Amino acid sequence: MATPRDRAPLAERVEELLSAGGPLAIVAAGDPVLRCGAEPFDGQLEPGLLARFLEAMRVTMHAAPGVGLAAPQVGVGLRLAVVEDPAPVPDEVRVARGRVPLPYRVLVNPSYEAAGPGRAAFYEGCLSVPGYQAVVARHTEVRLTGQDERGRAFDEVLSGWPARIVQHETDHLDGTLYLDRAEPRSLASNEAAALRWSQPTPEAAARELGFEFEPPAP
Numbered sequence: 001m002a003t004p005r006d007r008a009p010l011a012e013r014v015e016e017l018l019s020a021g022g023p024l025a026i027v028a029a030g031d032p033v034l035r036c037g038a039e040p041f042d043g044q045l046e047p048g049l050l051a052r053f054l055e056a057m058r059v060t061m062h063a064a065p066g067v068g069l070a071a072p073q074v075g076v077g078l079r080l081a082v083v084e085d086p087a088p089v090p091d092e093v094r095v096a097r098g099r100v101p102l103p104y105r106v107l108v109n110p111s112y113e114a115a116g117p118g119r120a121a122f123y124e125g126c127l128s129v130p131g132y133q134a135v136v137a138r139h140t141e142v143r144l145t146g147q148d149e150r151g152r153a154f155d156e157v158l159s160g161w162p163a164r165i166v167q168h169e170t171d172h173l174d175g176t177l178y179l180d181r182a183e184p185r186s187l188a189s190n191e192a193a194a195l196r197w198s199q200p201t202p203e204a205a206a207r208e209l210g211f212e213f214e215p216p217a218p
């Protein structure tokens with residue numbers, strides 16, 4: 001448990017970030033805050049400040065735009081994240097990737113574990129690694145536990161793209177970037193990815209860039 005004296009600097013830092021108004025600045029790879037792991041949230045920000053901070057994170061995620069944002073990505077080392085994916089993709093992509101809409105939600109102290117043997121590999125990107133995408137194999141189903149912004153516990157199984165998003169964001173809180181789990185030879189600029197690798201699966205990218213890709217078992 002942090003004492004009130006320990007808590008002050010984080011709250012002050014958040015107040016300072018919020019004082020500018022508008023979207024928060026996103027921290028890019030290379031900043032240690034993305035690598036050192038975030039501390040569990042246990043009231044370091046009082047409820048009003050927490051609500052204002054989460055709203056600013058949501059605004060920042062929308063402005064980026066992105067489908068998830070973890071507190072370390074705005075320089076705050078607390079286990080907090082926001083996610084939201086309206087999933088505006090063609091049916092073909094929706095089916096191949098399981099990219100179904102994920103309504104806005106807050107993850108407080110989330111953690112996940114595999115909820116089945118399945119893994120799926122797709123291109124993904126990160127607001128803290130601007131300009132690039134790479135293929136990452138992730139669990140297709142995870143059990144996610146944590147709390148919402150009011151402290152109510154959740155324990156549920158997610159699959160498809162929502163499972164990918166919560167794995168990516170929870171990894172941020174552990175100091176892990178998607179590149180740590182990515183297939184290095186799949187690395188593509190956003191331009192190259194849009195031009196060449198927008199197919200529903202990375203099968204063609206694997207063949208032409210030279211990396212292993214195992215289509216999911218039927």
Ligand code: ZN
Nearest residue numbers: 125126127128
């Ligand atoms: Zn990210």
